[in-house]
């Protein structure tokens with residue numbers, strides 16, 4: 001049975017709960033948070049709730065998914081990270097994507113890196129997934145830096161077909177014996 005809760009020094013990664021809907025909706029309404037996601041538009045509370053439902057469906061159907069990330073000190077939802085299928089970019093399938101999104105007040109504290117490192121290790125060591133990419137829009141320097149910190153390397157530059165924006169794909173190197 002796969003465990004679905006991960007503790008790091010300052011964070012807990014866990015499955016989504018009802019109490020996460022309102023803070024997640026607030027994040028998705030913030031233009032700075034959404035700037036480099038799709039066409040950059042913010043999401044309504046209804047769209048944010050539908051997104052959470054789709055994260056949970058992926059856990060059930062695929063056995064991997066995006067974790068809600070809570071700050072241990074406060075118990076508050078501060079973002080998400082984890083593994084999901086990048087359906088929006090068929091050219092990289094069947095690779096799985098590691099991604100993240102955090103609320104603006106939580107930026108600059110190393111939380112995203114701390115959570116992503118734990119989620120990557122969980123994917124590799126507990127789920128046995130090693131074909132992993134990460135994708136960011138040009139300009140999103142913080143995301144590119146996190147990919148480098150995860151040990152990922154440049155794979156390709158391409159276009160997000162859903163919005164026409166330029167993106168770079170990073171890939172986890174495969175280690176052969």
Ligand SMILES: CC(C)(COP(=O)(O)OP(=O)(O)OC[C@H]1O[C@@H](n2cnc3c(N)ncnc32)[C@H](O)[C@@H]1OP(=O)(O)O)[C@@H](O)C(=O)NCCC(=O)NCCS
Pocket residue numbers: 032033034036037099100101102103106107108109110111112113114135136137140141142143145146
């Ligand atoms: C991307 C995001 C999670 C980064 O959050 P964060 O709190 O800055 O992350 P961390 O503090 O863990 O690490 C960021 C790293 O990038 C660096 N960084 C921050 N801004 C940067 C920039 N503009 N250019 C280059 N590097 C940058 C930081 O110095 C840090 O590196 P370091 O640990 O070597 O010092 C956050 O900005 C976010 O949620 N953005 C909105 C959603 C989003 O864009 N998601 C990703 C889609 S690909």
